[in-house]
Amino acid sequence: MKRVKAAGRAALVLALCVGVTACSRTPDLMNTQRGQDTPDEFAILPNKPIQQPENYRDLPPPTPGGSNRADATPFKDAVAALGGSPDRLNRTGEIRGEPGLIGHVTRFGLGRDIRTILAKEDYEYRKRNDGRLLERLFNVNVYYKAYRPQSLDQEAELARFRRAGAATPSAPPSGEFQ
Template identity: 35%
Template sequence: MVSNVFKTALCLVALTALVACGQNKERVPNRIKTGPDEFSILPSKPLQEPTNYSALPAPTPGGTNLTDPTPKADVIVALGGRVPTGGVDGGIVSYASRYGVDPAIRAELAEADEGRRTGRGKYERAYKRLALDPYEEWLRLRALGVDVPTAPEK
């Protein structure tokens, strides 16, 4: 009988010692890294076999490959648009310059802006009458029948 009580007490002491030697930090699932982050992996496009192996394009070190993901271009194509081949969308530039382009427009605007402000710290006062009141604009659009989902804070 004494041996069973002694064995039970010894087991409890051993269990208490093991628990006391454990980690004090609470285990948080976000701290446990068991694999890759699934949101940092972008799927690549499928490989394409060239039609002629003797006329392959020249390699572009540091450039892009046909299999590199292009999410912005893919969205443009999916919505029925055309992806611009250069760095600039020619349609937007030609539409914006349909009445001609003044090459000195930046300098003229900077000069007019400086003349309007006439000093440091007066920017808000200079443009105050040109600012929109969001609540008044919301009321104006509602009166025109435009579906405006929420009212701005007043």
């Protein structure tokens, strides 16, 4: 009788463990939503300031569903911030001109579905490095542990650049890391 009770308890514990681990979900390594009860300040995208035109007759006609001069243009803003010419971007965001740059960047081929491929590979990697049972159960952040093999040692790279004679003006002074 004792054996039957012990076997019953063991089966119950085993079923409970299988039930908890069988709950499949997308691996969430970073847990950015954990404990967040305030607004996300990065979700707010400010518009450009509204400008008073010199002459209202010179305004372009409105285009329903189109853009206006106060809309945010993050791609053009990024190109301008990096020293490029935002006027060279067409409506799809592809760069026109610059054949030397485009030729160099696409010299090993151009995969149009690279985002899909990377998303799939990253999902598989996150599934393999999803953390242990208790880490998943208590929603512990395992992002940095999972991606540690792919991380860069900042101090070693800075020392390597300085030994090579490269200028590192935005890095801390030499004695800071020692």
